[in-house]
Amino acid sequence: MNTTAKTIQMLLYDGDLSGVMYIEDTSWQIGAMFSSPRQSIDDLIEKADCKRYGVYLLLSDEQVYVGQARDLERRTRQHLTDKGWWNHIILMTTKDDSFNASDIDYLESKLIEKAKDVGTAYVDNLKNGNPQKVTAFREVVLGRYLEEALFLLKLIGVYVFEPIRRKRTTPPLPEGNLSVSDFVKTALINLLAAGYVFSDGQLKLYGSVEGSKEYTHRALPILWILKEGETRDDVKKKIRQRYWKDIFSSGTQRFLMFSQWFRDGTNYGAHKDDFIRWYGTL
Template structure:
C-alpha cells in the first residue's frame, strides 16, 4: 500500500478578514477557487477570474435549511449578473476557474454535471437546480483531466467552509438491511483495527454501536436513534439530525429511527446527540463494548500510554 501523501493548500484572505473574500489553491493544480459573501458581489465580479469559464456555487438557506445552486458558464461573472443575481436566498458564492482560463465550455459543463450528481447523491444540501444536466461528450483524455480536476476541487472546497460534498456515509464492512429489532451489527462483521463503543438509553429503548477507526467516529448501520429531535431547535446538532433524516441515513422504524448505513461523525458528542435526539455528552454516554469504560476514560488511557503500547 502506498504511503499517505499530504497536500499543500494556500488560502489568501484578500481583504485580511476571515469572513471576506478568500482564494484557495493547491500546489501543482491549475484550479483556482474564490469564495465571497454576497455583500462583496461587485468587488468579486470585478476580478479577472470572474470573466473566465468555470463553475460556480450559490450558497445560502431556505426555510431554515441549507440550500445551493450549481451553475456554469464561459463567463461566470456575466452568468451571475444576468440570471442568478435574481435569486434572493443565497448569501455567499464560490467561483471555480483555472489559471490562464484553460477550461472550455465542454469542460465546465462536465464539471457542473458531476458536481450536481455528487451533491444529490450525498444529499446534505438541497439544490435549486431543477434538472440534472447530461454529461457532455469528451475525449478519454479530457475526461481523465476533468476527473483529476474534480478530485482536487473536492479537497479544496471544505477548506473554504463548503462541506456539501463531504461524504460521511461509510462502508467499512458488509451490512445487512436494517430490520425491526436489529439494533446493532453482528460483532463478527465489525471492521478490524477499530475500538467499538456502545451507547444505551434504556429509558427510551435505544441501543447504538460505533467504531473509532482511522480517526473517525463511525456509528454503525442498524444502530437505533430517537424518532424525533427533542432538544432545543437552535442547537448545533438539531440541523445535523434533520439532515440525516432528510438524506435517509436515519429512517423511522416503529417507535424509533434506525441508521441505514455507517455514518462518520466529527465527534462522539455529535453522534450521541443524533442517537438521543438532544444535546448529549458523548464523552460520557459512549462506553467501550468490551470493558465499559466511558469514552473520556478510554481516551485518557490512550493519551497516557507510552507510544506503541496503547
Template structure:
C-alpha cells in the first residue's frame, strides 16, 4: 500500500449516479454505471471501447453480494445484452483505458485473472460458470495487465466494491495478529476479528449436526447455504471451511462453527484463554 490520489467525477452531480474514477498518474479509468442510467453510458465514447466489466447486484442466499465478471471489444453492446438477460445486477463497473490502448488480448487475460482473484478473496458470490484456462499473453502485455488490474482493484474498492480485497487484516503485522479459537463437540474453529466483522479461517472445522434449538430456523438454513455455496464441505463427519469467510458478527460465526446458538463474544477465545469480549470490548475504556 502507498499513498495515491484518486479523482472521482460525477457527470450528473449525483453521488449515487454515474461515477468516473481514476488515479491521476495512471491511464486506467473505472466508470460506475447504475443500471437505470445505462442509456446515458451508451452515449459516452468509452462505451465503444475494449474493456473489462463487473456486474454487481443483490445478495446471494448465504449473504454474499453477487457479481459477474466479463470482457468485450465493445463494452456498451455487451452491457445491453446483459440488461436483457441477467436480472440480478443493479450496477456495472467498467474498466477501460484512457488512451484506448487496451486490446482484446489484454481484456481476455484481465477477465480470467479477475475471476481467479475474486474467487480467492471470497467476498462475492461469482455468477461466472467455467473460468477456463489462462489465455496466452505475451510478456509485455502481461506486465500491462498486472498494472491495469492493480489500478482497477484500487478504484473498485474506492467505489465501494472491494471484490479483490482479502478478508483478513492484511495490513496487520503477522506477529501482532490476534487469532481466536472456538472449540467443542468436535468443532475447532479459528478466526480473526476485523473492522468488517468476524472472519472464520480456511481449514476451520465445524460440527456437522445442528442442535434441536436451531433446527428449522434461519441459523440452520444459513449453515445449509454455506455448504451449498461451497464455503463449508463435509469431511469425516465435520464441516470444514474451504476458504476464509466473513460473518457479520462473532456470534453468527460461532453458530456456524458450533451448530448451535452461541454468544461469540464468549465462545471465541485467544491463546491466553481470554474471551473476545475481554480482549476487544472490555479493554476499551473512556479516556480521562
C-alpha cells in the first residue's frame, strides 16, 4: 500500500491537550484548526486570528452543532450567550483566509450530513444548511480539505462524526415475517429490555419535530416525552391516535412511540427501512 508521510504540528498554548490548541498538517496545505474549551474562548481569540471565513463545531459529550461564519471571532462570541449546552469548540479555517462564502456553505453542509448520519447532530442543526454552490474543480479541493480535517479531529479525540464512537450496544433487530408495526414495537421492547438508556441529547433530538422529520417525514416527534404526571389520554387529546398505548421507560424518562409512521397499508406504506436507519443511530 502506498502511503505518504506527513508532519503534524500542534501548539499547546496551555501545555496540555485540554487547553487552547492550534493544529496544522503538511498534507492540509492551507488548512488551520483551533481547539478550545468553552471557558477559554477569550484566550483562543487572543491567540488565534479568528476574523476569517471558516466552519466551526460546538461540542458536548454526545452532540455537535456545525456552523459557518465569515468572521469566526464574532460568531464564537455570539454562541457564548445564545447556546448554553456546549463545552468545547473547534474552528476550521485557512492560513491565508482563502475560503469564500460558497466554500464554507459546502463544508458546513457536508459536516451536517455526517453528523446526521451517525445521530450526533444537535436538534438546531437538522436543516441541511445553505445550498452547495461550488464547481466540480472546487469540490475536489474542498473534499481533500474535509478529509484531512476529519483525520485531525480523530487525532485530538473528537469522534462525533464516527459511528464507532458510541459505547452503548443495541440488540439485533427482530427476525421473521413481522408486520412493520410489530417489527418496530418488538425492536423497541428488545432495546429497552437490554438495558439501553436514551441520553438527554437523544431524547431532545428524537422528541423534536425536526428530529422526527429526518426519519419519519412527518411533523410529529418519534418519541413523545411524557411530562411528570402526564398520561397517554392527555396526549391523545392533543394529537389523536398517533402513538401506541404502551408507555415505555428509559432511565427516569417515560415516553410514547409514534405508531402511524410504521403502520402497514397503502395510506402509510411500509417504512421499515426508515426505522432501521433510525435504529442505526442509537
